[in-house]
Amino acid sequence: MNLSLNQKVILISGGAKGIGAAVAKGLIEEGGIPVIIDPSGEEARQIIDFANNQALHLPIRLIRAADASRAVEETLKKFGRIDGIVNNAGSNDGVGLENGNPEAFENSVSKNLFHYYHLAHYSLPALKNSQGSIVNISSKTAVTGQGGTSGYVAAKGAQLALTREWAAELLPYQIRVNAVIPAEVYTPMYENWIQSFPNPEEKLEEINRKIPLGKRMTHADEIAAMVLFLLSSKSSHITGQHLFVDGGYTHLDRAL
Template identity: 30%
Template sequence: MEAIEKTKNTVQNRLQNKKVIVTGAGNGIGRGLAEAMGMHGAKVAICATNPKTLSETEEILKNSNIEVFSKVVDIRIEDEIIDFVKESVAFMGGINVLINNAAVMPSTRLETLTSETIDHVLSVNLRAPILFTREVVPYMKEEGVGSIIHMSSVTGHNGFPEVAIYGATKGGLNSLARGHAMELAPYNIRVNSISPGTVDSPMLHRFVQENSSNPEKALLEFSRIHPRGTVASVEEVANTFVFLASDESANITATDIRCDGGYCVQGVQPK
């Protein structure tokens, strides 16, 4: 990642002694999050469903001298989540940051929506973060500190056609963060969410390829509807996660940070 590579020599170890789990780290934003965490001094445990892309992420991190544990995990399966958390803790010597990033975003009209699609989206986007949170909390209590960060989205704030179920899971994560933040505050465990707007990531490129007859024009349209005139880079989003993972944000909990370039305020939808 070019922007992170440029700052490699100026990183101030903002996450030194942090032990971080990042889900959905096979590529795109998840890979960027894992790399940013490691570049700031954290040990990192990553999971994804695609062995090839996960292995690529692991190699990138190791080439940057980042301590990393990786495992292929189907986060729809509770036992696989439990095992991955245990193995991650054994590798890193604990856990004090959890980033629930993994998600699926199928686009489908309401009348063609199947129960299988509904179950899949709810299981990956909402049920899995709940299970991951449940599993890491005992370890965070032992450490006396923790930061849990959910990858939300502007779709959890604004309504969008054909991705309403995805948006509902993101709105659910915002609410989940607030409730768990209140429950875990006495243990010095913070829970927040971050809502990016459109990000220049593999998910975006897959989305326009699958849903537009002119993907290049669609990408330009996504940039146009953001007040700053461009979609976010992975690095820009990752920087926000680094902040919430660090002790610099010690007084921030039960909060959703809209890292969206002002998109939610403008609220224009792509054509």
Template identity: 35%
Template sequence: MSGTEQKVALVTGAARGIGLATAQLMAEDGWRIALLDRDEPALKEAAANFKGEAISLLHDVSDPQAAPQAIRETLNAFGRIDALVNNAGVADFGPIEETDFTRWRTVMETNLDGVFLMSQAAIPALKETKGAIVNIASISGLRASTLRVAYGTSKAAVIQLTRQQAAELGEYGIRANAVCPGPVRTKLAMAVHTQDIIDAYHDAIPLNRYGSEREIGEVVAFLCGPKASYVTGQIIAADGGFESTGVGLPALRAT
């Protein structure tokens, strides 16, 4: 595949976790990757160890000026964009009465506004390639749970935004889908999940385990690629069956 034909993906929140795993998987499949993150040390480390053709974009998706600049930088480097993976996100868990407006806005600015801004900026380039948008939502956007008033609401909004994108952009050949990860064995999750929480999740998940970053990345990569060419407007829970079993983990309750 020549350089002009080789597909290009822009992945936000790509310095670690699901974003980095997705970028690595897509690079293995021959994609060129634009790695975007606001954490400069982590981004440099990820880029230094990245196996595949890639560029680094140091931006914060919550900044309205960042999205058009990131798109320009990607087009300047690669000449095209075939997929946008909106993975960047922040987690802030706490009881409703302790979630003040500052905490609420901090979550919304990245988790929702960032997805909107990046997608809007990428539309002209995606029209040219009949490309794909994959938004990373969460199982917390599909059903309510404790301590997630801002996070869960932001991810539910991302799900609705995805459907809007699919409905309005389909006529241009642009597909939009969302992936909703369940509990994933990330370094962050393992650092904050007590053994009681881990055991409770295992009890509630039919597959009886956490997912891996790479397993989520496989779903994202599929949705970006040609094998999903007739898939749009879909909300896919990559959660080991967690959504099918209901909610209510005692270990996650505040009292």
């Protein structure tokens, strides 16, 4: 399917690894131009090579509002337009109620949430011009809970709320806002988590058995396919939606 993303400039936070990298590569295959906002240099260079330099790497870690402002400014300086945002960067850092403290909780929410707002805020004038699209990557933990990760889950739940809020606010500008909710996706970050268990292979098999469709994890490029669809004109009447790409993990009986 031609998604009509040719020459579309899309900001992707955390775009050098995992889901973000899959989105960037999928966008390149559609003829689009990813702006990879990610401090990971080697991984980003591989994507730039894949794109034959029709991409931009901004080695910025989005911590403060000024970081997002600089990313937007540099993108507009090079390309003169922004057609979409994929808010993706973040990490499940395990800051819980028992195993955390107020300062750690605040830091966890900040690093997983605030840059979603910052990037959308500074991109808004350009998105109004392009009637662009915003896709927020959330997590099934916002819906199911997980235990031991209050900061991350609070941020992920807020991302879903902001998806609906921004969709409502931006209706007059024809800017669509949607969220994609993965469950179990085997990314480098996920690999690090699996390896923290005494028997990683056994833990991985246990998780796979709980995924209804195919008893396997979702692939990063399957998440990317939904993201690219939501960025494209093929989804021109879809906004304010939370779309689960998880093999039925969240909503189907896991005992099936």
